[in-house]
Amino acid sequence: MGHFSEVLKVLCILCLMKCVSGIGANWGTQASHPLPPDIVVQMLKDNGFQKVKLFDAEDDIMDALRKSGIQVMVGIPNDLLAGLASSEKTAENWVSTNVSKHVDGGVDIRYVAVGNEPFLQTFNGSYLQTTFPALQNIQAALIKAGLSNQVKVTVPLNADVYESSSGLPSDGDFRSNIHDLMLSIVKFLNDNAAPFTVNIYPFISLYDDPNFPLDYAFFQGAASPVIDGSITYNNVFDANHDTLVAALRKNGFGNLSIIIGEIGWPTDGDMNANLQYARQFNQGFMNHISSNQGTPLRPGPVDAYLFSLIDEDEKSIQPGNFERHWGIFYYDGMPKYQLSLGSTNSTLVGAKGVKYQDKKWCVFKPTASLDDPKVAPSVSYACGNADCTSLGYKTSCGDLDARGNISYAFNSYFQENDQDSRACDFSHLATVTTEDPSTPTCKFIIMIDADSAASWRLRPVEGGSGVAYLGLISFLTLLLVAL
Numbered sequence: 001m002g003h004f005s006e007v008l009k010v011l012c013i014l015c016l017m018k019c020v021s022g023i024g025a026n027w028g029t030q031a032s033h034p035l036p037p038d039i040v041v042q043m044l045k046d047n048g049f050q051k052v053k054l055f056d057a058e059d060d061i062m063d064a065l066r067k068s069g070i071q072v073m074v075g076i077p078n079d080l081l082a083g084l085a086s087s088e089k090t091a092e093n094w095v096s097t098n099v100s101k102h103v104d105g106g107v108d109i110r111y112v113a114v115g116n117e118p119f120l121q122t123f124n125g126s127y128l129q130t131t132f133p134a135l136q137n138i139q140a141a142l143i144k145a146g147l148s149n150q151v152k153v154t155v156p157l158n159a160d161v162y163e164s165s166s167g168l169p170s171d172g173d174f175r176s177n178i179h180d181l182m183l184s185i186v187k188f189l190n191d192n193a194a195p196f197t198v199n200i201y202p203f204i205s206l207y208d209d210p211n212f213p214l215d216y217a218f219f220q221g222a223a224s225p226v227i228d229g230s231i232t233y234n235n236v237f238d239a240n241h242d243t244l245v246a247a248l249r250k251n252g253f254g255n256l257s258i259i260i261g262e263i264g265w266p267t268d269g270d271m272n273a274n275l276q277y278a279r280q281f282n283q284g285f286m287n288h289i290s291s292n293q294g295t296p297l298r299p300g301p302v303d304a305y306l307f308s309l310i311d312e313d314e315k316s317i318q319p320g321n322f323e324r325h326w327g328i329f330y331y332d333g334m335p336k337y338q339l340s341l342g343s344t345n346s347t348l349v350g351a352k353g354v355k356y357q358d359k360k361w362c363v364f365k366p367t368a369s370l371d372d373p374k375v376a377p378s379v380s381y382a383c384g385n386a387d388c389t390s391l392g393y394k395t396s397c398g399d400l401d402a403r404g405n406i407s408y409a410f411n412s413y414f415q416e417n418d419q420d421s422r423a424c425d426f427s428h429l430a431t432v433t434t435e436d437p438s439t440p441t442c443k444f445i446i447m448i449d450a451d452s453a454a455s456w457r458l459r460p461v462e463g464g465s466g467v468a469y470l471g472l473i474s475f476l477t478l479l480l481v482a483l
């Protein structure tokens with residue numbers, strides 16, 4: 001009897017594991033010193049990620065994912081859409097090189113993401129004409145390659161493709177200026193048993209509107225929930241998601257499957273981007289979906305990819321300084337906070353085997369004067385070419401004094417240039433130190449080893465030319481500083 005119930009328990013756990021679609025992660029590579037792909041793949045496995053979403057289809061990453069047991073969504077960058085839209089042959093070549101080859105090599109590709117948020121209003125309609133034809137050509141190419149049953153197309157869209165005139169989820173519909181286009185795409189996805197992919201960002205709601213109720217962004221109940229007929233919405237994720245479900249229903253596609261392509265919370269670069277809020281949001285989301293209750297209009301498992309796995313220090317900060325801090329892991333694969341992803345480990349497992357550069361930092365010379373007229377241009381040069389997004393009001397380094405600020409900027413530039421001594425001069429205002437200038441909240445980082453980070457990237461055509469090229473760049477930038 002006791003045995004029997006044990007067996008039942010194991011069976012139940014197995015069934016739960018099978019029935020839950022599992023959590024995924026977005027793996028972006030817009031970083032000055034990206035971690036080697038094999039280290040990242042090990043990290044995905046150690047943390048129980050079953051799926052990964054990419055923004056591209058880089059060979060080295062695909063190779064590292066071979067036989068990893070991880071399901072893959074490969075991405076097509078927006079700037080390739082025009083070419084793919086205008087030529088079936090181009091789409092066939094893309095599928096052959098970036099899907100068929102890797103599937104044959106043992107990569108478990110499940111989706112092709114055609115474009116990335118192509119209808120975002122800030123793109124001014126640049127991809128309105130090309131996204132749908134590119135989607136059609138990629139689908140045709142997948143059929144021709146005999147892959148259309150196992151590999152599905154989709155278009156990751158920002159949640160601004162739909163809206164609600166009353167603010168209530170049940171009034172959801174597609175944005176009026178792209179309504180017809182959205183219907184064509186949705187019908188096409190439906191005809192091909194492909195999912196709708198949407199990125200949902202409660203953080204942006206808060207960033208755009210300081211009066212946005214903070215508790216409504218998280219998953220712990222809301223003081224003033226949104227009452228929509230018989231449904232009470234306690235969190236903005238459910239409400240936003242169901243605005244999409246209502247839009248799909250209204251247009252006759254109420255059963256189309258939905259993937260949450262990106263969801264997450266940044267940890268730095270803004271007053272609402274910090275470790276505590278990020279942990280609260282991500283853990284709240286994980287708990288919410290692990291219950292498998294789904295949303296009021298879509299009960300059941302939620303298929304989602306966290307945004308994102310690792311910080312990317314070269315992302316555009318046009319949306320805001322927080323943009324480089326979405327990772328649940330820092331740039332070097334170290335966990336930022338405790339997070340239970342619902343697998344066996346109750347906390348995040350950091351990257352293994354990461355190699356760092358030497359323990360040295362570049363700082364503002366103790367003897368240099370704050371009044372030196374070369375300080376301001378040097379700092380702005382360093383920040384323009386490296387990363388100062390952790391400086392600012394209520395950020396992790398927001399409490400530094402004026403000298404600390406300058407040192408932070410100099411160090412960031414020095415580390416991004418692989419501790420090249422010429423990158424710690426700044427008209428003789430800077431000096432190298434072996435004493436860590438970090439404070440309890442503000443980390444003066446040391447980059448991961450350039451060889452381990454870049455060797456898989458900057459494969460020099462002939463030995464040494466890559467290094468010479470880097471040398472030339474730093475020489476030129478230093479020349480600029482000197483001027």
Ligand SMILES: *[C@@H]1O[C@H](CO)[C@@H](O)[C@H](O)[C@H]1NC(C)=O
Nearest residue numbers: 045046047048343344345349
């Ligand atoms: C859990 O953590 C251990 C120790 O870091 C790691 O070796 C293992 O792969 C992890 N397992 C899972 C399922 O996450």
Ligand SMILES: *[C@@H]1O[C@H](CO)[C@@H](O)[C@H](O)[C@H]1NC(C)=O
Nearest residue numbers: 056057058077093094097098
């Ligand atoms: C495969 O994808 C890469 C990365 O996006 C792209 O640069 C390349 O042009 C693609 N190959 C083909 C044949 O389209």
Ligand SMILES: *[C@@H]1O[C@H](CO)[C@@H](O)[C@H](O)[C@H]1NC(C)=O
Nearest residue numbers: 120121122123124125126127
């Ligand atoms: C969109 O238009 C605005 C205003 O006309 C312009 O400032 C911005 O650079 C444009 N963005 C793109 C991606 O073309």
Ligand SMILES: *[C@@H]1O[C@H](CO)[C@@H](O)[C@H](O)[C@H]1NC(C)=O
Nearest residue numbers: 248249251252253254255256
């Ligand atoms: C949606 O799916 C349900 C259950 O599978 C089915 O009963 C219903 O007819 C479907 N509706 C549409 C519009 O396809």
Ligand SMILES: *[C@@H]1O[C@H](CO)[C@@H](O)[C@H](O)[C@H]1NC(C)=O
Nearest residue numbers: 391392393400401402403405
């Ligand atoms: C440090 O730099 C930040 C960001 O540039 C700025 O907001 C702050 O006022 C500076 N602090 C001091 C003491 O100069």
